[in-house]
Structure formats: structure tokens, C-alpha cells
Amino acid sequence: xxxxxxxxxxxxxxxxxxxxxxxxxxxxxxxxxxxxxxxxxxxxxxxxxxxxxxxxxxxxxxxxxxxxxxxxxxxxxxxxxxxxxxxxxxxxxxxxxxxxxxxxxxxxxxxxxxxxxxxxxxxxxxxxxxxxxxxxxxxxxxxxxxxxxxxxxxxxxxxxxxxxxxxxxxxxxxxxxxxxxxxxxxxxxxxxxxxxxxxxxxxxxxxxxxxxxxxxxxxxxxxxxxxxxxxxxxxxxx
Numbered sequence: 001x002x003x004x005x006x007x008x009x010x011x012x013x014x015x016x017x018x019x020x021x022x023x024x025x026x027x028x029x030x031x032x033x034x035x036x037x038x039x040x041x042x043x044x045x046x047x048x049x050x051x052x053x054x055x056x057x058x059x060x061x062x063x064x065x066x067x068x069x070x071x072x073x074x075x076x077x078x079x080x081x082x083x084x085x086x087x088x089x090x091x092x093x094x095x096x097x098x099x100x101x102x103x104x105x106x107x108x109x110x111x112x113x114x115x116x117x118x119x120x121x122x123x124x125x126x127x128x129x130x131x132x133x134x135x136x137x138x139x140x141x142x143x144x145x146x147x148x149x150x151x152x153x154x155x156x157x158x159x160x161x162x163x164x165x166x167x168x169x170x171x172x173x174x175x176x177x178x179x180x181x182x183x184x185x186x187x188x189x190x191x192x193x194x195x196x197x198x199x200x201x202x203x204x205x206x207x208x209x210x211x212x213x214x215x216x217x218x219x220x221x222x223x224x225x226x227x228x229x230x231x232x233x234x235x236x237x238x
Contacts, residue, residue, distance in 0.1 A: 004125065005124060005125045005126040005129075006107060006124050006125075006126055007124060007125070008107065008122050008123075008124060009122065009123060009124060009125060009128075009193065009196075009213040009214065010115075010117065010121065010122055010123075010190060010192045010193035010213075011115055011121070011122070011123045011128060011188060011193065011196065011213070012115045012188030012189050012190045012193035012196050013050065013073045013114070013115045013186065013187060013188035013189065013196070014115065014123075014128055014186050014187075014188040014196050014197075014198050014211075014213075015078075015110065015112070015113065015114060015115030015121070015188070016069045016070055016073065016078050016113070016114070016115065016186060017070075017128075017131055017132060017135050017141075017145075017186050017198060018096050018099065018100065018110060018131055018135075019069055019078045019081055019082065019092075019096070019113040019114075020066050020069055020070055020081070020135070020141055020144065020145075021099065021131070021134070021135045021138060021141055022085065022092070022095050022096055022099050023062065023065075023066060023081040023082075023084065023085055024066065024138055024140050024141055025099075025138075026085045026095065027062050027081075027084060027085060029062070030061065030062040030063040030066070030140070031061055031062070031063060032061065032062055032084075033059045033060060033061050033062075034059070034060055034062065034065065034080050034081075034083060034084040035057060035058070035059050035060075036054055036055070036056060036057065036058050036060060036076055036079075036080050036083075037056070037083065038056035038057060040056075040076060040079050041056050041076065044075050044076060044079075044114075047116055047117075049075035049076075049114060049116055050072065050073040050074060050075060050167075051072075051074050051075060051076055052068030052069070052071075052072045052073075052074025052076060052077045052162065052164060053068075053072070053074070053158075053162045054068065054074065054076050054077060054080070054155075054157075054158075054162070055157045055158075057156075057157065058155050058156060058157040058158070059155055059156050060077075060080060060152070060155055061152070061153055062081065062084055064077075064152035064153055064155075064161075064162075065077045065078075065080045065081050065084070066081065066140075066144055067144055067147070067150045067152065067164055068080075068152070068162075068164060069081060070144050070145055070166075070186060071144070071147065071148075071149075071150055071164040071165065071166045071167070072164045072165065072166075072167060073167050073186075073187065073188075075114040075116065078113040078114045079113055079114065081113065082113040089112055089113055092113055093110050093111050093112060093113065096110040096113070097109060097110055100127070100131070103130050103131060103134050104130060105123065105127035105130050105131060106127070107122075107123065107124045107126075107127055108122065108123040108124070108127045108131075109121065109122055109123075115188060115190070115193075116190070117190050117191075117192055125211045125212070125213060128198055128211045128213075129198075129209060129211045131198075132185075132186075132198045132200070132209055132211060133209060136200060136209070145184045145185060145186065145200070146183045146184030146200070147166065147184070148165065148166045148168070148169040148184070149163065149164070149165050149166070150163070150164045151163045151164075152164070166184070167187045167219075168182070168184065168185055168186075168187055168197075168199070168226065171187065171219070171223045171226060172223050172226040172227075172230075174230075175226075175230075176230075177201075177203075177230045177231075177233050177234035178234045179203045179204050179234070179236075179238055180201055180202050180203030180204065180233060181201060181202065182199050182200070182201045182226075182229060182230070182233065183199075183200050183201060183202055183207075184199070184200055185197060185198050185199030185200055186198050186199075187225065187226075188213075189218060189219050191218075193213060193214070194213060194214040194215050194216065194217075194225075195214075195215035195216070195217050195218070195219075195223070195224055195225035196211075196212065196213040196214070196215070196225060197210070197211070197212050197215075197225040197226060197228075197229055198210075198211045199211075199229050201229075201233045203233060203236055203238075204238055208233060208236060210229050210232055210233065212225055212228055212229060212232075215228055
């Protein structure tokens with residue numbers, strides 16, 4: 001089922017699929033800690049970016065940054081991964097584009113690790129499906145992307161850790177559809193992108209992947225992107 005698969009879209013936080021994959025592939029030790037620089041926070045606040053709850057100067061394990069990026073869609077966690085891998089977001093975006101080229105994503109360009117609005121940060125539904133397919137083959141990514149609740153290790157600023165919940169399961173009243181359920185995925189939203197979703201589901205023992213973008217609404221309205229996915233998955237043949 002394909003519709004407008006090569007139309008240019010803005011990926012919003014679906015970008016974090018690539019952020020996580022590149023980080024997993026480039027960080028040799030996911031237990032190693034990164035200090036989140038204070039310099040990244042003012043701009044994220046100004047843009048109203050979604051946040052995981054980490055603070056300036058917090059020392060965070062990479063595995064916790066990955067969960068913070070993919071579950072609550074934390075922009076500071078995503079940038080923390082970029083700094084851990086490349087020392088800057090600009091250098092990390094170069095790695096993201098190299099990975100996109102390697103995967104055959106021919107109509108994609110990344111300029112940041114978060115998906116925050118930029119005219120030069122774009123993709124297509126087809127390219128995002130290529131990315132999601134590749135990412136799900138990575139066991140670490142797959143485990144995180146299908147996790148719905150996670151508590152981090154203690155940090156210097158959160159001695160009890162932080163508990164994350166997936167934006168997917170938090171937003172939708174149900175992830176069940178006739179014959180199956182959505183296992184996990186990554187939501188996204190900006191005003192330009194609309195509501196977006198890259199998801200994986202299982203129906204009668206078979207797995208399916210769906211990428212959609214441009215659904216009406218925003219994070220405070222009904223989750224039309226998830227409704228659409230449940231509708232499409234539900235119509236698949238038994």
C-alpha cells in the first residue's frame with residue numbers, strides 16, 4: 001500500500017530514528033556517560049522542543065540518551081548523542097547523511113539530530129521506510145523502539161533516575177487492531193510536518209511496517225496519525 005511515497009516531507013521527530021541508529025553504530029560502549037552542555041538548552045526552549053527531562057551539566061549514559069530520544073522524543077537526548085559521537089551536531093548530521101546515502105535514501109537530507117524545522121531537513125515516506133526497515137534489523141534499536149516504559153540509571157542530577165513513557169503508547173488509547181497490534185515506532189510533529197508516524201505492527205504472526213506523514217492535528221489533539229495506522233493495519237489481509 002503506497003501513496004505519495006516520493007513526495008518531499010519534513011520528518012520532524014522521525015529524524016530520531018536515524019539519530020539513534022547512527023549513535024548505536026558509532027558508540028562502542030552504551031554505558032559510557034556524556035555530559036549535556038548547557039549551551040544547547042536555551043535554543044531548544046525557544047523552539048518549544050520536546051524534552052526528555054535531562055538538565056544542563058547532567059552526566060548521562062548513552063543507553064539512557066537513546067531511550068530519552070526515542071520514547072519521550074527528547075531533543076536534548078538526541079543532541080547529547082550527537083555530541084557523544086561527533087562532538088557537534090553539525091558533524092553528526094554529516095554522519096546521518098552518509099548513512100542515508102549508504103542505505104539508498106535518495107531524497108533525504110539531514111541538518112540536525114532532532115527534526116526541528118529547517119527547510120533543508122527533508123525526506124520522503126519511501127526513504128523513511130528504508131530507514132525504519134534497516135533500523136529494526138539492529139537488535140538494540142528494535143528493543144528500544146518497542147519499549148513503552150523505561151527508567152534511566154541514576155545521574156548526578158537525577159539520583160533516582162527518570163522514567164520515560166513512549167509518545168506512541170501515551171498518545172493512543174489503544175495500539176490494538178483486529179488481528180494484531182502496533183509493537184512500537186516513532187512519532188513526530190511540527191507545524192510544517194503535521195503528525196507523523198513510523199511504526200511496526202504484528203498481525204496474525206506476520207510483521208508489517210508503516211510510515212505516514214502530514215496527518216491533521218497536533219500533539220494536543222486526537223492522535224490522527226495513530227488512528228490512521230490502526231485503520232491501515234486493520235485492513236490488511238488475514
